[in-house]
Amino acid sequence: MNTNYEHIKVIGFDADDTLWVNETYFRDAELAIAKLMAPYETANTIDQELFKKEIENLPLYGYGIKGFVLSMVEMAIEISNNTVSNKTISSILDIGKDMLNKPVELLDGVEETLKTLSKSHRLILITKGDLLDQERKMEKSNLTQYFHHVEVLSDKKEANYSRLLEHLNIKASQFLMVGNSLKSDILPLVNIGANAIHVPFHTTWLHEQVSEEETYKKEYQTITGLTELKKILNQHLIQS
Template identity: 45%
Template structure:
């Protein structure tokens, strides 16, 4: 194994629950305008519609909520309420980083034997800030923040680092972003599910048929898996 890459959000640290919490706060704040079910559905549609323009992350999240409320209220939402959306949304830019169980110990062991990379998608400033706040940055030789995780982006990264697919391992919680594109280009992947998955990152069961990858309950199983494979090789 020449390069081992880790996803960041919900693989190295807790992320999605913070977004769920902020969304719930905003839905309650705006409930006098529209019911929460309608707001939630239209908000999700706005997020997906705007991905190609604003990408992923907290800023895109806030913009989508503002756009959704303006549309649903026919412009009746007040400036004060928009300011409240921004203020609540700011929580996503500086929340305390809760590193997931076992991650520091695993990174400490693996970084002594392999080149490690953080490979995540989203807003550059936001992701760099989370990496810095996590205190994990010193374990990683490389950091790559991309706009999307698909076959093309993985292939570009492997080419840039002169790594063959057989020499690359991706570890992450998202089957859509961290596992399937990696498997499709002939590289290896380890899926570590997280308790909450954003709807956009879910995949149908039939998409997994015939796909070869390892699933672990916890990051703590990575050392035995990877070091054991190294010894066998």
């Protein structure tokens, strides 16, 4: 495995669950809607049906809280056989609004790491989801100053990354992506000849999980947190 990053000139960072907490709020929302819809189905069935609806709606709504809320509403209508009350629908919308109004909680060592690495590397933020929501979180995070470029993608597949790197005139061999999702942040970059470091978050959406077969013989490094990233790259940093 190549752990020599001396050639790296640009570092890309995922946002949700790499820089700040995100997935935890979705898990809380799933628990909340399970309670709301308890008169109609078991919590396990509600969770399964909601996931099916989310995947079904991804081509229409994309990623993010707003699409998630629409999927919750559709799921509630379907499992209740169109009998769910207006009050319950209103409560579902409130769950979504509460998610959108959550404070931005930075993960350990994020700002310190970005501040240090921005002195020696060109940093870019690469995230996916709802543009307005991601812009809101970016503004609340107070991290904008450390990034040369911010990109909100509709999806994170090999073609999306290739187009972005070409647009920004970045060679894949000189690019390092850092993120929590093997499916979205790591494997696509490895497959196009870039470098990647995986920083796992304690919970992962089912849609973002990958099998051992998918990661077999893929070259990437795994670290426990962003403070470790700073140590790994420290030997190549310009000392201030």
